[in-house]
Amino acid sequence: MSKVAYINDKAYPIHEGETMLSFLRRHNGKKSVPTLCDAANLEPFGSCRVCSVDVALQKEGKTKAMASCHSPMQEGMYLYPDSPNIQKLRKNIIELVLTDHPLDCLTCEVNGNCELQDVAASVGIRDVRYPEGENHLHREKDLSHPYMTSDLSKCINCYRCVRACDEVQGEFVLNMAGRGFDSHIIKGHDQSFKESDCVSCGACAQACPTSAISDVFESKSVAKAEKTRTVCTYCGVGCNLEVSTRNGEILSIQAPYDAAANGGHTCLKGRYAFKFYNHPDRLRTPLIKRNGKFEEATWDEAYDFITDKFKQLIADHGPDSIAGISSARTPNEENYLMQKFMRAVVGTNNIDCCARVCHSPTALGMQRAFGTGAATNSIDDLNYTDCIIVIGANPTDAHPVTGAKIKQKLMKGTMGIVIDPRKIELAKYAKYHLQLRPGTNVALLNMMLYYIITEDVMDKDFVAKRTEGFEEFKQEILKLDMDELASITGVDKELVKEASLAYAKANAAMEFHGLGVTEHSQGTFTVQLIADLAMITGNIGKKGSGMNPLRGQNNVQGAADMGAQPHQGAGYLDVTNPEINARYNTFYNAKVPSHIGYKIPEMFNAAINGDLKALWLIGEDVVQTDPNTQKVMKAMDSLELLVVQEIFMTETAKHATVILPGASFLEKSGTFTNGERRVQRVKKVVEPLEGTKSDGEIIVDLMNRMGYPQPPYTPDGMLDEISQIVPFFEGITWDNLGDNGLQWPVKKGGVDTPMLHIDEFKRGLGKFTFQNFKESVEVETHGKDYPYIITTNRELEHYNCGTMTRRTGNVDILTEDVLLINPKDAADNLIEDGRMVCVESPRGKVDIKAFITDEVKPGVMSSTFHFPEIMLNNITSDVHDSEAMCPEYKVVMCRVRKSKGKFKQLV
Numbered sequence: 001m002s003k004v005a006y007i008n009d010k011a012y013p014i015h016e017g018e019t020m021l022s023f024l025r026r027h028n029g030k031k032s033v034p035t036l037c038d039a040a041n042l043e044p045f046g047s048c049r050v051c052s053v054d055v056a057l058q059k060e061g062k063t064k065a066m067a068s069c070h071s072p073m074q075e076g077m078y079l080y081p082d083s084p085n086i087q088k089l090r091k092n093i094i095e096l097v098l099t100d101h102p103l104d105c106l107t108c109e110v111n112g113n114c115e116l117q118d119v120a121a122s123v124g125i126r127d128v129r130y131p132e133g134e135n136h137l138h139r140e141k142d143l144s145h146p147y148m149t150s151d152l153s154k155c156i157n158c159y160r161c162v163r164a165c166d167e168v169q170g171e172f173v174l175n176m177a178g179r180g181f182d183s184h185i186i187k188g189h190d191q192s193f194k195e196s197d198c199v200s201c202g203a204c205a206q207a208c209p210t211s212a213i214s215d216v217f218e219s220k221s222v223a224k225a226e227k228t229r230t231v232c233t234y235c236g237v238g239c240n241l242e243v244s245t246r247n248g249e250i251l252s253i254q255a256p257y258d259a260a261a262n263g264g265h266t267c268l269k270g271r272y273a274f275k276f277y278n279h280p281d282r283l284r285t286p287l288i289k290r291n292g293k294f295e296e297a298t299w300d301e302a303y304d305f306i307t308d309k310f311k312q313l314i315a316d317h318g319p320d321s322i323a324g325i326s327s328a329r330t331p332n333e334e335n336y337l338m339q340k341f342m343r344a345v346v347g348t349n350n351i352d353c354c355a356r357v358c359h360s361p362t363a364l365g366m367q368r369a370f371g372t373g374a375a376t377n378s379i380d381d382l383n384y385t386d387c388i389i390v391i392g393a394n395p396t397d398a399h400p401v402t403g404a405k406i407k408q409k410l411m412k413g414t415m416g417i418v419i420d421p422r423k424i425e426l427a428k429y430a431k432y433h434l435q436l437r438p439g440t441n442v443a444l445l446n447m448m449l450y451y452i453i454t455e456d457v458m459d460k461d462f463v464a465k466r467t468e469g470f471e472e473f474k475q476e477i478l479k480l481d482m483d484e485l486a487s488i489t490g491v492d493k494e495l496v497k498e499a500s501l502a503y504a505k506a507n508a509a510m511e512f513h514g515l516g517v518t519e520h521s522q523g524t525f526t527v528q529l530i531a532d533l534a535m536i537t538g539n540i541g542k543k544g545s546g547m548n549p550l551r552g553q554n555n556v557q558g559a560a561d562m563g564a565q566p567h568q569g570a571g572y573l574d575v576t577n578p579e580i581n582a583r584y585n586t587f588y589n590a591k592v593p594s595h596i597g598y599k600i601p602e603m604f605n606a607a608i609n610g611d612l613k614a615l616w617l618i619g620e621d622v623v624q625t626d627p628n629t630q631k632v633m634k635a636m637d638s639l640e641l642l643v644v645q646e647i648f649m650t651e652t653a654k655h656a657t658v659i660l661p662g663a664s665f666l667e668k669s670g671t672f673t674n675g676e677r678r679v680q681r682v683k684k685v686v687e688p689l690e691g692t693k694s695d696g697e698i699i700v701d702l703m704n705r706m707g708y709p710q711p712p713y714t715p716d717g718m719l720d721e722i723s724q725i726v727p728f729f730e731g732i733t734w735d736n737l738g739d740n741g742l743q744w745p746v747k748k749g750g751v752d753t754p755m756l757h758i759d760e761f762k763r764g765l766g767k768f769t770f771q772n773f774k775e776s777v778e779v780e781t782h783g784k785d786y787p788y789i790i791t792t793n794r795e796l797e798h799y800n801c802g803t804m805t806r807r808t809g810n811v812d813i814l815t816e817d818v819l820l821i822n823p824k825d826a827a828d829n830l831i832e833d834g835r836m837v838c839v840e841s842p843r844g845k846v847d848i849k850a851f852i853t854d855e856v857k858p859g860v861m862s863s864t865f866h867f868p869e870i871m872l873n874n875i876t877s878d879v880h881d882s883e884a885m886c887p888e889y890k891v892v893m894c895r896v897r898k899s900k901g902k903f904k905q906l907v
Helices: 020-028 084-099 115-122 160-169 203-207 268-272 299-317 332-346 360-369 379-384 400-411 441-454 460-466 470-477 482-489 493-505 523-536 556-561 578-588 600-609 629-638 695-705 715-725 777-782 823-828
Strands: 004-007 010-013 052-056 064-067 078-080 148-151 174-177 184-187 213-215 226-231 240-246 249-254 287-290 293-296 322-325 387-391 415-419 432-434 509-513 546-549 614-618 641-646 658-661 670-673 678-682 788-792 818-821 836-840 844-852 860-863 892-898
Touching: 004 020, 020 052, 020 078, 052 084, 064 084, 084 115, 160 174, 160 203, 160 400, 203 213, 226 678, 249 268, 287 299, 299 322, 299 614, 299 641, 299 658, 299 695, 322 332, 322 600, 332 556, 332 578, 332 670, 332 695, 332 715, 360 523, 360 546, 379 400, 387 400, 387 493, 415 493, 432 493, 441 470, 441 482, 441 493, 441 523, 460 523, 482 493, 509 523, 523 546, 556 670, 578 715, 600 629, 670 715, 777 892, 818 836, 823 844
Parallel strands: 004 078, 322 614, 387 415, 387 509, 415 432, 509 546, 614 641, 641 658, 788 860, 818 844
Antiparallel strands: 004 010, 052 064, 052 078, 148 213, 174 184, 226 240, 240 249, 287 293, 287 658, 670 678, 788 892, 818 860, 836 844, 836 892
């Protein structure tokens, strides 16, 4: 029999561990008890006491007023939430609050959507008996920041903003200063928002119950606006967004509290960097280049131009003379259509996507080890882990919501291990920072595996029952020389040993990795070794454990799932397998090729060699973001036809033959799949700008023009088709995805899978594979003449090439790429902080501003490629991962000196 408690003498069941407030709201409704200091994503605080209720331990017993938000329920309690005593108490509290609050509701930003206003009305406030306060009225507004605003005369000292900054983001920018009537919120060291360390996440603004802290979009002033729930287009976290619109214009964005992926939080990109959608720079008509200049064209003219050329090239040179690069920024349905166009309409497997240049080693390495190239666990498992290991990733910048969750765990005492050449933010909170030389991941992971074996802390039962190949693997590991590997990595072997034992001894340990693992010549091998690390410790198939890649772009996972890769079609089915080929032929009613197509680097080589004649590219700025820029530009200019589908005139679009103006994520519907395999609905918020079309509509139009009958694009229709060919989408429909989506594989009936490999691996037994360290060709070839290693990264405010974020207020926060350089290296080269320097590699040189910091070790430098003014990829190399052909952005040999001029290609 369940335990019960009473509300107004009526019995109701209680849940273990719930508070009085949650108990009351569960049975009487969300608004049954007023609150001011309580918020859905914050810990109970109990400062305002508005939520107080009368409590007795027996019927008609003596009652006591208690704050319900943090008081635990007990069996047999009697709660009286609206007794005369409580009504009087609440009214008195609100009257006191209002004495020090300006009563200018009619002109206030949040009028009609103000929690204080609502609570005042609910407790029956009609006038205030107490004299007006004098303090808050004299506080100045802070309008210094591109996004954040404050008018602390409206502050009611509820602490919600402070707690949001602390508990949600973990930034500790906001605090309370002063005492009594002089109590007031400060930012940093009593600075403005702009001067403080604020990361512009907006958690404080969303938490604030009044307009004391807000933003330039006045996000809480849109109560009567139309609201649409969709998914962010930036990183792989997959934050849900609630977008407010009026008359077809986007007003503001908030984060839904009930979102499984982000729980009421998002970063400045998701919340504020949306004004690119109707920016004057948006492409609004098809363009065809004639005599070296772009000319406006109709859609029919552009379609005819493309289809005529495609047909001519197929007839003259065969279907493999054409290739496509799909987009990890567009929905699953559009990626599916793009690969279908190439395979079923053109007749080639020359299809790839940007997963090639970020996480292709993850997919391949994990498929080799486990049989499935995707995250084994859910981000929610952070609530159950005892140890977090972050390898080659900087989540607080690149995956901010997940990064904030990891940061919170580390700050609260969870064991942390960071393996990264840079002293990233999480390294400050982790117990161990293994600051290795870029390119030596394999060597360091082998050290960890060596100590786990020699110290006998492996999970022998898991290894014996769930894996194969261990004995051969063990023999090779034990041959390794730890002193030699310590010298190679630059990390003390005793520190590595300590960290290894901490990971192995944890009851459950989660691993997260990013591009610092994959973008290396040994990227796939590194992923396989991480899988070895998880298996040897039994950290697979249980809560709080697993191997969790942090996907770079919002739909990297989905683009690969949909078959936008040359060796596997939709559903990761092998295109060379005769049975699979026959299945595709039947399903598409077309002859699909059975040989592997070009990967992106091979496309560039084939274009330069004259074998690839045409390339259709959707939403990828390869000229700015792919390595060895001069080679990429040569490849683009070697094509007879380059079709670029874009929303802005990018560096790649400048080389196009035809430009097709696409629609942004805010103007289309479909699904994105985030890094934890969560398939979520993307809903059209506004109509596409006049003259533009969604990518799905464009692909369907061209399919039909090429003679292949494809029904008009709809997200539900496409999902129905996908579910018939992609095995792990079998149970997905547009309707059953709901607000929070489903984690694939999804069985019929909508039963999803939050955790993989619980009882067995997809391939049966997990596969141990030994990989020996091999120095990068870049280091071996150019290390003597170019003594420094430059490694690329990403900053919080921008996203890859910054195509969208540079057209928002983010550019006012971070305005340029800089070179991180250690003080010793700066002194050795007579370089001063903030001065322009020339960074030179065997491919070319760039001018960039120096930022002197101990974030990097001597001999190591770091930068970003967000801004086309710098074009940092002029110096990155053409070295790729030996297995998956992912570029080695993380190891680039260079030299540095004071700057004399701009970029110059080396001959």
